[in-house]
Amino acid sequence: MENRILYVRLPCNPIFPIGVIYLADHIHKQFPNVEQKIFDLGTVPPLDFAAALDACIDEFQPSLLVYSWRDIQIYAPVGGRGGNPLQHTFEFFYSLNPFVKMKGAIGLLKIATGYYGELWRNLGLIKRGVKRAKRYNPDARVVVGGGAVSVFYEQVGKSLPNGSIISVGEGEALLEKLVRGQDFSDERCYVVGETTPRDRMIHEAPANIEKTACNYDYIQSIWRDFEYYFESQDFYVGVQTKRGCPHNCCYCIYTVIEGKQVRINPAEEVVAEMKQLYDRGIRNFWFTDAQLIPARKYMDDVIELLQKVLDAGMKDIHWAAYIRADNLTPELCDLMVKTGMNYFEIGITSGSQELVRKMRMGYNLRTVLENCRDLKTAGFNDLVSVNYSFNVIDERPETIRQTIAYHRELEKIFGADKVEPAIFFIGLQPHTHLEEFAFKNQILKPGYDPMNITPWTVRKLLWNPEPLGSFFGRVCLQAWRQNPNDFGREVMDILEARLGRADLEEALTAPIAPKQQVLASVGARK
Numbered sequence: 190m191e192n193r194i195l196y197v198r199l200p201c202n203p204i205f206p207i208g209v210i211y212l213a214d215h216i217h218k219q220f221p222n223v224e225q226k227i228f229d230l231g232t233v234p235p236l237d238f239a240a241a242l243d244a245c246i247d248e249f250q251p252s253l254l255v256y257s258w259r260d261i262q263i264y265a266p267v268g269g270r271g272g273n274p275l276q277h278t279f280e281f282f283y284s285l286n287p288f289v290k291m292k293g294a295i296g297l298l299k300i301a302t303g304y305y306g307e308l309w310r311n312l313g314l315i316k317r318g319v320k321r322a323k324r325y326n327p328d329a330r331v332v333v334g335g336g337a338v339s340v341f342y343e344q345v346g347k348s349l350p351n352g353s354i355i356s357v358g359e360g361e362a363l364l365e366k367l368v369r370g371q372d373f374s375d376e377r378c379y380v381v382g383e384t385t386p387r388d389r390m391i392h393e394a395p396a397n398i399e400k401t402a403c404n405y406d407y408i409q410s411i412w413r414d415f416e417y418y419f420e421s422q423d424f425y426v427g428v429q430t431k432r433g434c435p436h437n438c439c440y441c442i443y444t445v446i447e448g449k450q451v452r453i454n455p456a457e458e459v460v461a462e463m464k465q466l467y468d469r470g471i472r473n474f475w476f477t478d479a480q481l482i483p484a485r486k487y488m489d490d491v492i493e494l495l496q497k498v499l500d501a502g503m504k505d506i507h508w509a510a511y512i513r514a515d516n517l518t519p520e521l522c523d524l525m526v527k528t529g530m531n532y533f534e535i536g537i538t539s540g541s542q543e544l545v546r547k548m549r550m551g552y553n554l555r556t557v558l559e560n561c562r563d564l565k566t567a568g569f570n571d572l573v574s575v576n577y578s579f580n581v582i583d584e585r586p587e588t589i590r591q592t593i594a595y596h597r598e599l600e601k602i603f604g605a606d607k608v609e610p611a612i613f614f615i616g617l618q619p620h621t622h623l624e625e626f627a628f629k630n631q632i633l634k635p636g637y638d639p640m641n642i643t644p645w646t647v648r649k650l651l652w653n654p655e656p657l658g659s660f661f662g663r664v665c666l667q668a669w670r671q672n673p674n675d676f677g678r679e680v681m682d683i684l685e686a687r688l689g690r691a692d693l694e695e696a697l698t699a700p701i702a703p704k705q706q707v708l709a710s711v712g713a714r715k
């Protein structure tokens with residue numbers, strides 16, 4: 190059977206579908222004669238999903254359907270698609286006012302309906318596509334992958350037809366084998382009804398793939414709606430500069446999906462890719478790496494990359510990324526500012542060095558502050574989002590006071606209006622240390638369904654255990670009531686008014702005592 194590959198990006202908020210673009214580019218480089226097409230449901234109005242998919246399949250008649258599913262979990266810290274799940278959960282569990290409790294319950298119900306609606310709709314779109322493609326090619330196959338499937342691969346397969354291939358992590362090597370008709374059983378995948386996911390499959394190391402600049406002339410020729418993403422000026426187009434993260438943060442799944450080994454995409458290839466987008470009018474880029482500078486030894490790669498961006502003459506761009514901010518030098522800061530970094534997220538999680546150590550995050554808060562000062566000196570004058578998750582492991586009033594002190598210091602450096610405290614409650618994800626910790630401490634039972642969003646499960650998955658759980662729940666409710674548009678800053682102010690602020694030096698010093706290695710007891714991941 191001739192290979193005709195249709196990439197279907199399942200409905201998603203408008204985020205550039207970089208995953209399917211890279212897959213199609215890779216297959217084209219390996220097999221220039223294979224016919225391919227990209228169909229992005231992110232650009233189609235919801236009422237037209239089914240009809241548009243049918244029309245696309247009728248026209249292209251694929252032999253292989255590649256479904257890419259980006260995100261499933263919607264309980265974001267701020268307004269998600271169906272409202273604010275965190276707010277409703279807290280209203281339901283922590284409000285003392287029966288009317289607010291009721292409002293929370295109704296809000297949660299609305300969100301649950303939206304969430305399950307989306308889940309069933311996406312599963313339906315996969316089943317529908319396979320059935321339709323079989324009209325033209327009875328042997329047509331379906332592969333399902335992407336960020337959401339990587340996290341929930343064990344659950345997603347349960348609702349898909351036999352023969353569907355469920356894939357974890359990068360899909361390049363798997364697709365290559367499928368096109369060649371080779372055995373793919375050693376890839377990070379399983380076939381519904383035929384094989385089951387190997388134990389700890391997600392922890393297997395991804396294939397080592399050399400990444401070259403995506404060929405956007407080719408992508409444009411197989412993707413009709415390419416221009417959709419160019420219309421909005423504030424849109425950030427994804428570009429990958431490396432893959433993998435060597436760290437061990439207790440709640441994080443990136444390092445599992447992408448692997449612990451860092452693969453650097455050659456700087457000249459990354460810049461060649463950006464230049465093609467630049468020449469098409471794109472000025473905003475998001476470096477999609479789990480971490481732009483995962484460790485000190487990668488600083489030189491980033492310096493090389495940013496220098497090449499400048500040398501290529503792309504002087505009026507903006508870019509954003511996840512940055513730990515513990516591996517910066519004045520030279521790097523200078524280049525970051527010169528190349529147009531105008532937003533970054535630091536996920537320090539806590540401003541208490543003691544807790545940062547307990548969460549296995551492996552960095553020094555004092556260094557982060559020094560590097561932030563260097564960034565400011567280099568002329569950085571834009572927005573920094575600082576992610577805090579109170580109450581993760583061993584939080585106490587004194588550690589909260591330390592976080593306040595730390596945050597106020599960041600405000601001193603960048604200006605209070607430039608530092609946005611993003612209050613997250615860690616979403617407990619499968620295959621993380623935190624999940625193991627929850628099993629050990631009987632907070633969750635093995636076999637629980639991580640995709641279930643009844644309020645009782647959500648309350649456990651949004652890590653906020655007692656004794657501080659209800660205290661935080663009420664602080665958040667008060668912040669939503671008082672200043673819903675500046676929730677993060679309001680939470681910080683309320684906490685400071687109630688608990689006070691520690692000395693900065695106290696926040697930065699963590700005595701090493703054996704009992705503090707809380708998570709060490711759950712064992713190493715690999």
Ligand code: B12
Binds near residue numbers: 205264359
């Ligand atoms: C960068 C990033 C962002 C950036 C995106 C910026 C941009 N303009 O692109 C920002 C910060 C905006 C963001 C936001 C969110 N994100 Co995000 N994000 C990521 C991250 C770190 C990388 C994604 C990426 O682009 N990678 C690079 C590309 C090339 O890889 P890829 O898309 O994964 O595609 C590869 C593979 O997945 C695979 N593949 C893809 N499709 C298919 C299909 C088949 C058949 C096969 C075989 C393989 C395959 O091959 C591709 C090429 O190698 C991932 C985590 C991670 N490390 O993967 C989370 C991730 C995708 N995000 C996630 C989520 C939840 C979100 C949010 C919804 C968070 C929130 N609650 O607000 C938001 C909103 C997104 C939206 N749709 O509105 C989740 C999704 C899974 C889930 N838990 O539901 C992830 C996996 C992280 C996590 N915590 O689990 N995100």
Ligand code: SF4
Binds near residue numbers: 444
């Ligand atoms: S939180 Fe960031 S630094 Fe930590 S493991 Fe995840 S990607 Fe790496």
